[in-house]
Amino acid sequence: MKKNSPLKMIITLSVTAIIIGGLLSGFYKLVYPQIEANRIAEEKIAIFTVLPEAKDYDIVEYEILSKKKGTEIVQIFRGKDENGDLMGFAFVAAGPGFQGIIKMMVGLNLEKTYLEGMTVLDHMETPGLGDKITFDFFLDQFKELRISPSITYIKNVKPKHDNQIQTITGATISAVAIVKTLNKKIAIILELLAGPPGKLKVVAEPAAVAVPAAVAVPAAAVAVPAEGKGK
């Protein structure tokens, strides 16, 4: 066969693709449980950070209609205390910041009157300025922050009301973006919680990854064994 005949080219590419495809899917199967465990551990740490008194949680899913994407699934994490009683709600809020999307985990108390806490999961804000949204002095302001009628912000001075936070000098836009995102999302969550109950999501491996809430680094996830054959 000639070296550059079309048939040979097709065969070469197909064989390469098949071998590689097999190789990759095998490797993916191998590492997937670990990746999933990392994700769940991170979610867990975030939920226990924003609901400090929670010891366990379950996930309820709601289907809502959004203008852009059609139907969208919203997850609400229901925090339970040591007796297994409901003690609060946690949910993810995401919205545009100064440069990219800011993704947060937000905790709400059982009476739905104030926030239990807030932590930033993901952001692309300017290092040294906008990334102060992940610092404790900023996040602590969201503890026991009243949400009615809405969260407000103030610049340069200490907050005057119990539904108010102080923005960050030099990164006003990031802080204001967070407030806007939160207000929007809280309204949706309140509506969902007031409406018909959602579908309980069955979690594949309940509490297999026991991570103490105090550990604030996702590095703890590395300690989880890699085997996922049990499922």
Added chain:
Amino acid sequence: MAGNIEVNKGDSLIISSSPHLLSKENVHRIMYTVILALIPAVAASVYFYRLNAVILLLVCTITAVVTEFLVQRFMKKSTTAFDGSAAITGLLLALTLPPSFPIFGAVLGSVFAVAIGKQIFGGLGFNIFNPALLGRAFLQATYPVLITTWHDPVAASVMVDVVSTATPLALMKFEGVMTPYWPLLFGNVAGSLGETSAIAILIGGLFLRLRGYVNWKLPLGYLGSMAVFGGIFWLIDPSKYPDPLFHITAGGAMLGAWFMITDMVTSPTTPKGQWIFAIGAGVLAVTIRLFGGLPEGVMYSILLMNAIVPILNRYTRPKVFGAVKQAADRAGGSSR
């Protein structure tokens, strides 16, 4: 090319290449006139911010001159450190800084402005960007918090407990509060050293204009387009957008229009190019002020337009009359 004159003695015919009209102007003279024109602005800043202003102005100017001297020493070039251009860079940089700016930051900005903004391109006449603005842009990115910490002139001069306040532009942008004109004009507002008093800068600018060192198209085009473009939005919604007069008196508009955009090195050489340059910068400045993430857009508007000056020079070159297209291109090419 200049000064290439051959005189045939005893002959009435003088053969020389252009330019044929020579003046006494040189870099020294121009630069020291510009410094003279900056005196009102400098005086106003010293009046409002006292010691802080004096320290910043001195530190920036001295550092700029010393940097120029050292860099040229290192590159084994004859020094131009004392022709006044480095001093102007330092002065202008100081005028764009907030009065409470730390000294180490001022030193860093001046070194950057002269070494990276000017000398790395080959010195005066070869730099693409206005060195002072480049230094300021570097500082903006380097110390974003320090450079946006403003103080009331009164509080700063008392030097007891310095209150941090917002500039008129930040007030307008983030809180929708307008500052009245009189303080804007005379300088009793928070801001950088040189952006406080519009009148002082205007006096210096007009003096430069009278001496003929300022091309009137540039400040007129810049301030004019800011007023017109800002005015359009003001007419659409006067409660949300500031009026034209506010645009040209607040912030660094005056300083930019008279001392930054008119920089002979970094502005276009052709009349058409100058109009495009100035108007484009004005529109950009207003756009950034109204819709951008920052309250002030003068610095970035001028820097961005600086970047396209070579293109403007190229495409707005006047036509050579009586030449065929190709020949004209060749003639244009050889003169560069």
Added chain:
Amino acid sequence: MAKKTLTYEFVKGIWRENAVIKMLLGMCPALAVTNSASNGLAMGLASTFVVAASGLMVSLIRRIVPGGVRIPTYIIIIATFVTLAELFLKAYLPDISKSLGPYIPLIIVNCMIMGRAEFFASKHPVTPAVVDALGTGIGFTWVLVVLGAIREVLGSGSIFGFAFLGEKIFTPWVVMVLPAGAFLSLGLMIGVINYFTLRKRRAA
């Protein structure tokens, strides 16, 4: 072409034909992820793995693959190793995977890797191909680490995450961890290196 020693093939990628500072290849990761020394190291090592492994594969199959589909095959091979590296980091080093973000999958389009495959591995036996790739990878890695270190020291006052400059004595230059700082420091680094190389050559 004169026969060159393996040492030569290895060393040339580290300095004389360094991908970043001499050939200006792989600029995107070099600029994008070097906001800290450890990020630079991780990106450098991941790229070294990809360039070495794909060099090995390309050299192995260089006689089987028809010239017409050479490039697509190389791309598939490179993409495979990049995906392996990405999944590995995601599973076992989630922190690094998070801070490098989309730049790990983007190793695929790093010209340095394609360049080594096309210009070297496809024309040489396995041993020199791997040695050349390792040299290139190490050359890439040290530049990224140095660049990352410069930017981290100036931009965050720390090195490899270890803060040795307190906030009181040194106010970090935020610009250095921003993209502008990457361009500035890489440009100045290459400029300084060129200045001294030229001066040495002129003196010689």
